[in-house]
Amino acid sequence: NAGVTQTPKFRVLKTGQSMTLLCAQDMNHEYMYWYRQDPGMGLRLIHYSVGEGTTAKGEVPDGYNVSRLKKQNFLLGLESAAPSQTSVYFCASRQAPEQYFGPGTRLTVT
Amino acid sequence: AQSVTQLGSHVSVSEGALVLLRCNYSSSVPPYLFWYVQYPNQGLQLLLKYTSAATLVKGINGFEAEFKKSETSFHLTKPSAHMSDAAEYFCAVITGNQFYFGTGTSLTVIP
Numbered sequence: 001n002a003g004v005t006q007t008p009k010f011r012v013l014k015t016g017q018s019m020t021l022l023c024a025q026d027m028n029h030e031y032m033y034w035y036r037q038d039p040g041m042g043l044r045l046i047h048y049s050v051g052e053g054t055t056a057k058g059e060v061p062d063g064y065n066v067s068r069l070k071k072q073n074f075l076l077g078l079e080s081a082a083p084s085q086t087s088v089y090f091c092a093s094r095q096a097p098e099q100y101f102g103p104g105t106r107l108t109v110t
Numbered sequence: 111a112q113s114v115t116q117l118g119s120h121v122s123v124s125e126g127a128l129v130l131l132r133c134n135y136s137s138s139v140p141p142y143l144f145w146y147v148q149y150p151n152q153g154l155q156l157l158l159k160y161t162s163a164a165t166l167v168k169g170i171n172g173f174e175a176e177f178k179k180s181e182t183s184f185h186l187t188k189p190s191a192h193m194s195d196a197a198e199y200f201c202a203v204i205t206g207n208q209f210y211f212g213t214g215t216s217l218t219v220i221p
Contacts, residue, residue, distance in 0.1 A: 040119065042213040043209075044211075056207075097142045100156075101146075
């Protein structure tokens with residue numbers, strides 16, 4: 001049981017490039033979340049999903065898109081990366097009421 | 111909207127001393143509340159949760175927290191700090207399907 005995994009672990013992008021972060025969970029959870037973590041700001045919710053084929057905006061959705069085509073996977077896309085998107089990104093899945101977090105992806109946009 | 115306030119972004123305690131990390135929430139109804147711990151370069155791990163059962167909640171690693179509705183607080187305590195407790199701690203509240211996290215408290219344990 002791997003829990004929640006994230007791919008890749010590290011990435012450096014140039015401004016304007018695009019990329020997709022993959023989150024996978026093997027716990028059959030309905031809910032999945034994407035957060036960003038910045039120093040002094042805690043975790044902020046980007047997007048979330050309450051089930052396969054559904055997505056919803058969180059607190060800071062601008063500049064990001066998501067898809068949940070399969071129950072076990074939740075993808076986070078950056079279409080045109082900006083330096084302000086430099087952050088650590090965490091994915092989580094939820095079995096109410098708890099969340100289970102992945103190890104994070106450290107993204108740097110230059 | 112729900113919010114969580116953690117007082118003190120950095121807390122230092124001596125090994126063996128009491129750990130007290132503060133969390134206050136804003137909510138018109140009793141919420142579900144959580145404390146998470148994050149070790150360097152890792153994801154968040156659940157320490158404990160309050161789900162409207164007992165007001166004193168015991169978690170892992172000797173931590174506990176008390177829900178006080180009158181003070182809208184959910185402070186985290188541990189009687190005796192250990193070096194391995196050095197980490198970042200986050201308080202969180204859930205409303206609907208969304209979690210709201212505090213800005214975190216970095217705990218340093220001095221030998």
